[in-house]
Amino acid sequence: MNDPHDTHDHGDHTHGAGHRHPFQPDHDDMLTYPRKLEMAVRELLIEKGIITADEVRKVVEDIESRTPEGGARVVARAWTDPKFKQALLEDGTEACVSMGFEMALYDVKLTVVENTPQVHNLIVCTLCSCYPRMLLGLPPAWYKSRAYRSRAVNEPRAVLREFGLEVPDAVTVRVHDSTADLRYLVLPMRPAGSEDLSEEELTALVTRDSMIGTAVLQPFKAEKEGRKGRSTDAR
Amino acid sequence: MSAAAAIRTAMPEAPAFKQGQSVRVLKVDAPGHIRTPRYIRGKNGVIERFVGFFKNPEELAYGRSGLPMRALYRVRFVQSHVWPDYRGAAADTIDIDLYEHWLQPAKTA
Numbered sequence: 040m041n042d043p044h045d046t047h048d049h050g051d052h053t054h055g056a057g058h059r060h061p062f063q064p065d066h067d068d069m070l071t072y073p074r075k076l077e078m079a080v081r082e083l084l085i086e087k088g089i090i091t092a093d094e095v096r097k098v099v100e101d102i103e104s105r106t107p108e109g110g111a112r113v114v115a116r117a118w119t120d121p122k123f124k125q126a127l128l129e130d131g132t133e134a135c136v137s138m139g140f141e142m143a144l145y146d147v148k149l150t151v152v153e154n155t156p157q158v159h160n161l162i163v164c165t166l167c168s169c170y171p172r173m174l175l176g177l178p179p180a181w182y183k184s185r186a187y188r189s190r191a192v193n194e195p196r197a198v199l200r201e202f203g204l205e206v207p208d209a210v211t212v213r214v215h216d217s218t219a220d221l222r223y224l225v226l227p228m229r230p231a232g233s234e235d236l237s238e239e240e241l242t243a244l245v246t247r248d249s250m251i252g253t254a255v256l257q258p259f260k261a262e263k264e265g266r267k268g269r270s271t272d273a274r
Numbered sequence: 275m276s277a278a279a280a281i282r283t284a285m286p287e288a289p290a291f292k293q294g295q296s297v298r299v300l301k302v303d304a305p306g307h308i309r310t311p312r313y314i315r316g317k318n319g320v321i322e323r324f325v326g327f328f329k330n331p332e333e334l335a336y337g338r339s340g341l342p343m344r345a346l347y348r349v350r351f352v353q354s355h356v357w358p359d360y361r362g363a364a365a366d367t368i369d370i371d372l373y374e375h376w377l378q379p380a381k382t383a
Contacts, residue, residue, distance in 0.1 A: 148325060148326065150325075150348075165311050165313075166309065166311060192313065192368055193313075193353075193356075193357045193360065194360075194361060194362075195362065195366070196361065196362045196366075197361070208362075208363045209363075210363075211363060211365040211366055211367065212353075212362060212363065212366045212367075213366070213367050213368070213369060214353075214366075214367070214368040214369070215368075215369045215370075216311065216368060216369070216370045216371070217371060218309045218310070218311060218370055218371045218372070219309045219328070219331065219346055219371035219372070219373065220325070220328045220331070220346060220371065221325060221346075221348070221371050
């Protein structure tokens with residue numbers, strides 16, 4: 040982000056006279072060729088009655104409403120419900136529909152790959168930026184970068200190290216290049232120490248990067264997380 | 275028939291490859307919206323699973339019907355075979371989604 044507003048710290052001064060506040064640049068300033076092309080095609084399609092402006096708006100609204108919390112809910116359900124987990128690994132799309140997710144808008148097959156003590160999965164799209172948007176929302180900028188897209192396939196362990204994750208040689212690194220009609224989600228391993236947590240509490244532990252495979256979930260410690268300590272007494 | 279022509283005319287009606295079968299990715303230069311990454315062309319892998327039949331995105335991208343539907347597979351490759359200078363465990367793999375018209379049976383050694 041180059042927008043000065045994003046990094047501009049307001050803590051140490053007030054906006055008195057003489058201080059000219061930096062403007063956020065108008066979004067229209069970036070009328071690139073692809074953007075003009077998109078606008079021209081969209082307006083023609085609307086003019087010809089093939090789609091409506093409201094349909095376009097609805098799709099954009101749906102895309103922007105998705106966040107990694109969706110994926111986290113799926114992961115937490117898989118950890119707590121073995122039947123669901125089996126269904127999820129067999130047909131990710133169907134399993135998510137059964138949880139109430141609207142998947143039809145995304146005409147792709149969701150494929151869930153499971154991390155185990157023996158296998159660590161990592162997701163990339165070398166050709167563009169295919170990403171499980173229906174469960175994670177829009178991809179982070181680095182996921183779309185040329186550096187990640189090219190290096191994740193040929194030196195995944197070095198890339199993971201840069202993300203702070205050292206995968207031991209005894210663990211197989213399995214990269215998934217989503218080149219076609221599949222979208223991948225990593226089912227991370229359930230953190231140690233989370234045995235007593237509810238599905239909702241587990242959902243809060245699952246991070247976006249753990250579902251891309253660039254991170255693993257750290258052991259759960261009730262005190263450190265500032266959560267209510269759970270009784271370990273026999274019930 | 276040239277390999278490129280074979281790509282255009284192959285019309286699978288049932289998946290030609292079985293899980294566990296060794297396949298080789300065609301080493302072909304094809305123009306357009308190709309979903310087979312260049313780095314994997316000419317490499318040998320193993321069918322991890324048959325995914326289903328999909329409209330051919332190489333055709334859909336140009337406003338065509340995308341028919342006939344194409345069989346799509348997940349194919350697993352050993353990293354040290356794909357990248358001769360690969361640094362990592364020998365068991366490391368890369369799985370790629372590939373359409374049947376890009377695959378041929380691998381000659382078994």
